[in-house]
Amino acid sequence: MSVKFKNIYQEIFAWIGFLVFQFILFFSLEPLIIESKINSVYLVYLFTNCLLIAFFYLHNYFLLPKFFFTKKYSLYYFFIFFYLFMMILILSANKSFNPFLNQNFHKPILAFNLAIIIRFTIIYLLSFFIAINNRKKQLEKIKVNLELHYLKIQINPHFLFNTLNNIYSLVITKSDLAAESITRLSNIMRYMIKNTNQDFVLVENEINFIKSYIELEKLRLNDFVRLTIFINGNFSNKKIAPMLFLPFIENVFKHGVCNSTPSNINIKINLEEDNLIFEVTNTKVQTISKLASGFGIENIKLRLNLLYPENHLLIINNDEKRHQILLKLKIND
Numbered sequence: 001m002s003v004k005f006k007n008i009y010q011e012i013f014a015w016i017g018f019l020v021f022q023f024i025l026f027f028s029l030e031p032l033i034i035e036s037k038i039n040s041v042y043l044v045y046l047f048t049n050c051l052l053i054a055f056f057y058l059h060n061y062f063l064l065p066k067f068f069f070t071k072k073y074s075l076y077y078f079f080i081f082f083y084l085f086m087m088i089l090i091l092s093a094n095k096s097f098n099p100f101l102n103q104n105f106h107k108p109i110l111a112f113n114l115a116i117i118i119r120f121t122i123i124y125l126l127s128f129f130i131a132i133n134n135r136k137k138q139l140e141k142i143k144v145n146l147e148l149h150y151l152k153i154q155i156n157p158h159f160l161f162n163t164l165n166n167i168y169s170l171v172i173t174k175s176d177l178a179a180e181s182i183t184r185l186s187n188i189m190r191y192m193i194k195n196t197n198q199d200f201v202l203v204e205n206e207i208n209f210i211k212s213y214i215e216l217e218k219l220r221l222n223d224f225v226r227l228t229i230f231i232n233g234n235f236s237n238k239k240i241a242p243m244l245f246l247p248f249i250e251n252v253f254k255h256g257v258c259n260s261t262p263s264n265i266n267i268k269i270n271l272e273e274d275n276l277i278f279e280v281t282n283t284k285v286q287t288i289s290k291l292a293s294g295f296g297i298e299n300i301k302l303r304l305n306l307l308y309p310e311n312h313l314l315i316i317n318n319d320e321k322r323h324q325i326l327l328k329l330k331i332n333d
Helices: 003-026 040-068 073-092 108-172 177-195 203-218 246-255 295-307
Strands: 225-232 263-272 275-283 312-318 322-330
Touching: 040 073, 040 108, 073 108, 108 177, 108 203, 108 295, 177 203, 203 225, 203 246, 203 263, 246 263, 246 275, 246 295, 246 322, 295 312
Parallel strands: 225 263
Antiparallel strands: 263 275, 275 322, 312 322
């Protein structure tokens, strides 16, 4: 069930509860059936609540965005009081609608109008706080999207420059692999342009992207480097934030590879139900860059905190001989 329809159902049940609760209270004042006809009191009760529900949506979707949020407070409060005044006028026009006339109230008209004002105020405050809360969430979402867009802009050039350096080396040595590497880079950049503007992409597409990147890096490796890749799990319909693994893998090939020194690189991606486990381990052959402790890792931590709050675990193990990244994500369809 989509979030949109889920919210609609929640609203329907809330309004049903609102109507039923007051309907039960009315039984203590008036019988439902009089002379084989529905008591007119219940008709006005239903009509009144329809007016209150209509005001709730008018207030949320018209008055607040049109006048309150644009700081046209005079018009905003004018329409609020005008709506309330018209409710009282319409409902008070027919005295048979007033259930307090048959009760021992000192001033039944005043009591009836006061009851309308109290119910109207409750609906108004409820509508106002819900709208303010929704607006706050929308602003936070916009802020998150802007921050994520900024972070993606930072990641993409870093990847591009490293890859172009690799291709440049192949061109200098006049390697036949240069043309193949350019084709692979073209496919990778096409994926990045297409998908990095999305909040989430299919895990299987992201894995294929990572595989393409690794194949591109393998073009410059020799027998000194032992590369092991393990990918397991049913990734159908699972989604993940794009470009989340790339900085870790990129860092491994940049600082864990030396064509004159034996080294090991192990990459694991395993899905267990909704738990995605990503692990990268490499032998240290060069000094680990700032990804391990500086701006790079802070960049990734920020993305994880924005996209997977309370649903991720990032562990970095860094000793003299080995560097390890372990990332666990809770993902859904």
